[in-house]
Amino acid sequence: MLSRTADSLFWLGRYSERAGNVARGLGATLRMALLAHPVSRADSEWRALIIATGCEPGFRALVGETSQPGLQDEAVRWLTLDPANPSGIAACVEAARRNGRTVRTALTVDMWEAINDTWIEFRRLDSSAIRGDRLPGFLDWVRSRTLLFNGAAADTMLRDDAWRFCHLGTILERADNTARLLDVRHGAFAPDAAADAACYAQWQAVLRSVSALRAFQHVYHARLDPARVAELLILRPELPRSLLACYRRVESTLDVIAAANGGQRGECHRMAGAMHARLRYGRIESILEGGLHDFLTGIIDQNIALGQEIAQMYLSGRQM
Numbered sequence: 001m002l003s004r005t006a007d008s009l010f011w012l013g014r015y016s017e018r019a020g021n022v023a024r025g026l027g028a029t030l031r032m033a034l035l036a037h038p039v040s041r042a043d044s045e046w047r048a049l050i051i052a053t054g055c056e057p058g059f060r061a062l063v064g065e066t067s068q069p070g071l072q073d074e075a076v077r078w079l080t081l082d083p084a085n086p087s088g089i090a091a092c093v094e095a096a097r098r099n100g101r102t103v104r105t106a107l108t109v110d111m112w113e114a115i116n117d118t119w120i121e122f123r124r125l126d127s128s129a130i131r132g133d134r135l136p137g138f139l140d141w142v143r144s145r146t147l148l149f150n151g152a153a154a155d156t157m158l159r160d161d162a163w164r165f166c167h168l169g170t171i172l173e174r175a176d177n178t179a180r181l182l183d184v185r186h187g188a189f190a191p192d193a194a195a196d197a198a199c200y201a202q203w204q205a206v207l208r209s210v211s212a213l214r215a216f217q218h219v220y221h222a223r224l225d226p227a228r229v230a231e232l233l234i235l236r237p238e239l240p241r242s243l244l245a246c247y248r249r250v251e252s253t254l255d256v257i258a259a260a261n262g263g264q265r266g267e268c269h270r271m272a273g274a275m276h277a278r279l280r281y282g283r284i285e286s287i288l289e290g291g292l293h294d295f296l297t298g299i300i301d302q303n304i305a306l307g308q309e310i311a312q313m314y315l316s317g318r319q320m
Helices: 003-035 039-052 056-063 071-080 089-102 109-123 134-156 161-184 197-209 213-220 226-234 243-260 267-280 284-290 292-314
Strands: none
Touching (some): 003 089, 003 161, 003 197, 039 071, 039 161, 056 071, 071 089, 089 109, 109 134, 134 161, 161 197, 161 243, 197 226, 213 226, 226 243, 226 284, 243 267, 243 292, 284 292
């Protein structure tokens, strides 16, 4: 496979996944902002989401450092319809469609229709789509379109290199999102954090952001507590969005790519194996005692480095 084809498939997976992740995060933050009081606490929820999506510098340049009337509206617009935000839903939909069009012949009909129809419908939207009571419906629509694309890929695509690079981009983006969502609320998981209503809402918001609230109940059959929530999102292999599940699939996908291309391996394979092993044999008690923030920032940095190594070995070198 040509490196530029692999590159487009990789980023198609990443951008499609990112659009759905931003929509999930927005939905959870909207619920938290409605519960928060006073206004400054609601503003902090929106700024936490901006940090988790990795687009804080651009947003800070847009609105400044201090709280102000209409901050929620600015945050919602920045994360949804503003084309100037490269991590916003609008830019992700555009980039996913552009990459999909580049490798049109490598996609199935169902995959292309999922991407292209989403792009066409998105271009018809105006600012009224994210105002007031219409916002939750818009976010549900974005999530459903991402699920449609992922389902089309899972059900109709040959398990060849095209599938592997698209899947690799999806899983790498998913791991990054889980780590960032946990990290931005790491204070609620500290050993000395008060188990009050505010912390409970924070734990619930993190689970909602990765669609894992019901999964928690099925796995633990218990009330929310910080250690179990962190364990579910970091170390439980049953949850598709846990860090362990993601890096297990990253490692296995890279192994299959190497085997299908002459067996050559590189630094990206070593890094993926090391990250998987660290999580596979990790214990949540040790992670929390050592500091959740330090652990997660290390994962985020390693994830960026892993993406760079994958690009250097297999892709055309284009970065985020």
